[in-house]
Amino acid sequence: MPGGDGRRDEQRLLGPAFAGLAAGVLLLDAEGRILAVNPWAEGLLGRTAAAMAGADAHELLHRGPGGAPVPRSRCRLLAVAAQGRPAWGESDAFLTGDGRSLPVRWSAAPVLRGGRTVGLAVLFADVAGSTAPNGREAARMSHLEGLTERLTLVGAITEVLSETLDVEEAVDRLGPLLVPALADWVAVDLRTPEGDVRRVAVLGPAGRDSALEAWRGPLPPPTALSRSALVRVLHGAAPVVLGVREMAEPPDAPLAAVQTGFLRALGATSAAVVPLTSARETTGALTAVRTGAGRPFTEGELALLADIGHRAGVAIDNARLFGEQRDIATAMQRHLLTELPRDPDMSLAARYQPAPAGSRVGGDWYDAFRLSDGAMALVIGDVIGHDLQAAARMAQLRNILRALAWDRHEAPAAVMARLDDAMTSLTDVPMATVILAYVEKPLAGSWRLRWTSAGHPPPLLLLPAAATPSRGEARYLEAGQGLVLGAGGDPERHDGTEELPAGSTLLLFTDGLVEVPGADLGAGLEKLRRHAAQVAGYPLEEFCDQILRVVPPGSTDDTALLAFRVPSG
Missing domain, CATH: 3.60.40.10 (PPM-type phosphatase domain)
Structure with a gap:
């Protein structure tokens, strides 16, 4: 646990950033000890930052509905640090300095450093009283929570992709992070060194779906003159979101026909197609699909998917370069x-x-x-x-x-x-x-x-x-x-x-x-x-x-x- 000077530095950084936010903020280390709090949290909890610093947040604050203690083994807040994934709660309470149970709505996200969870950030608000955020403050809090979730997702994807130099393994690791966090289904298409295209994965809520195996395998060549979003993205075009109207357009090329049939088979209501890119080339494309009504991909989500596509493209390109070098080295080794x-x-x-x-x-x-x-x-x-x-x-x-x-x-x-x-x-x-x-x-x-x-x-x-x-x-x-x-x-x-x-x-x-x-x-x-x-x-x-x-x-x-x-x- 950091010393007093470290806590004062954290307070100096945290205070200006969140002083105007109508929500409490707690910064905890990986063991759940309180490192810093913002002024709004002090007011909600009736406790000073100095009095809370170094205390175990679960023991000091966290209570269940009605103020009942929560067993440490079932604490969803602490699980965020242990599992490295964000979590939310709407029926918990925090214990105030005068012994009251304050009903709160909270969200927590892991703080990553070098791919390792070193702590967690907790946002919370009083859901029973006038301190609950509304209007502009509610929008700011919602935006901050969404940004935290997306940064956490990008960090997790970057970490898992950097841990492998195998193309198939990289694709398998990518799917569970995107489904269901961003999409209901994901398809990954890769360009081969010979210029062909293969659909290497179709991933849904249960991972690889045997019912959709027929959609995996070689795809028709990406005809350059096609208007298809997939064809254009494979040729280096920018990411694109497709609505019901765009997906209903008659296909103008064999690859476009395959993609149209695939989206119809899933019952897609919105699709985002983004390139998998590296510094050298476009290695493929990722198609993210939603099937629920009223949930079109937003421009912000498309930008996030584009960033993920670039990270995946770099990982796949690195894996291919590694494979080429490995094949050369293996041949040389056997020859020697x-x-x-x-x-x-x-x-x-x-x-x-x-x-x-x-x-x-x-x-x-x-x-x-x-x-x-x-x-x-x-x-x-x-x-x-x-x-x-x-x-x-x-x-x-x-x-x-x-x-x-x-x-x-x-x-x-x-x-x-x-x-x-x-x-x-x-x-x-x-x-x-x-x-x-x-x-x-x-x-x-x-x-x-x-x-x-x-x-x-x-x-x-x-x-x-x-x-x-x-x-x-x-x-x-x-x-x-x-x-x-x-x-x-x-x-x-x-x-x-x-x-x-x-x-x-x-x-x-x-x-x-x-x-x-x-x-x-x-x-x-x-x-x-x-x-x-x-x-x-x-x-x-x-x-x-x-x-x-x-x-x-x-x-x-x-x-x-x-x-x-x-x-x-």
Whole structure:
């Protein structure tokens, strides 16, 4: 809660703005504490601003009809801050300084800062006495309430659209904010990069309406000479409101005919068509429809819808640009990943999957190649960053590691130490995590794994059924851990060694498979371990597909994995 100086500043700002308004104003913080009041509120409540400052508004003032206390859990006033949406009340009372219950009509709207609700503003008036606003004061109060509601709506729309880089998700988030606040129905049409038009959403009171699915899909091309409001808006014309007379005009183009049929099917009495615009282009159009008599869209509502259309257009354009860049980066990433060697003595499989939500591809990679001494080198790594530059850096680091591993018959830890030095001297890669592992088959005895890790999630070893009684079905190989590459060098890098029983499976993976920001990494690793144990008996390619199913919802990282299976005999 702000200190005394902050409250005095708020009073100085609030007083001149609302001193002449015949309604009380309370400014509360997100917990419902009173930050400031206007002079009219002091008069209505019989309390001074100083006496109310810092008090809990619900406990001090809010009462139900007849003055009965209102349970905090059912307080509609406090719910405004919790839910971030405006609310109104006409049957409540506020407790005055002399103990009377003052019947009030109130409206409250959240105060947003940086997309977060930090408080609420409450307007109220005495509905029983002469202090109830009338005439010009009533009009001013109604205008102020309407403006507050619209600003709140625009703020909410801006926030939800800024949280996604997916076009379909942006459209789905837009509908519930417009229906029923501004319209009974909303249709969203988007222009494709090829110049076609698709109706991507028809949203009503219950969201997507299956009965109107037939109106979704490809639309006829927007013939430039048509008088249709939709056609003209798709070509960059200004927003327009259509009344019953305009909607009854015979269509003059195929797209106009589709729009006319759509409006008639809804029983539209008023429609507003606004462009979805960005700095680059008109990306589509939004049609808002009302079906009730006597409720035509006003010029103010059209201006509000036009503003919303611009914000939605910018969000859609950003999502498309992101998608184009993501497609380029994904193609580049896949192109840079090496093809696995074909070896009759062992089975290898790998997968690469871009992040499922809200991120870009980048620095994850896998690699496998035969060394000069006959061992198979397995590599999994992750260069910091999620963009085209990270993908290019990944290719640099992969090629250097290949050369260093081939150059000398050294242990994995020694190669990793040289890679750390080379990365710092020869590249601009800031940091990376890597596992380098050698799979070796002695002339006699079982297969053996030697590996070292530079800050990477540990390998997961899945043992065949015959080997599980004493060692467990699946376990992480924790040995060989060292510092990440680029952290200043690690003079104590070590190798881990492990015998690989016939039929066992080794899984190397990047952290996108197990990690979500803000979640417990240990829980993700345990979930992977249990799932991998359950699907270990699948053929190796299908095993990899099954492993990808545990990528956690909300993951913001791409995923690479490399699996090796020891021959059964």
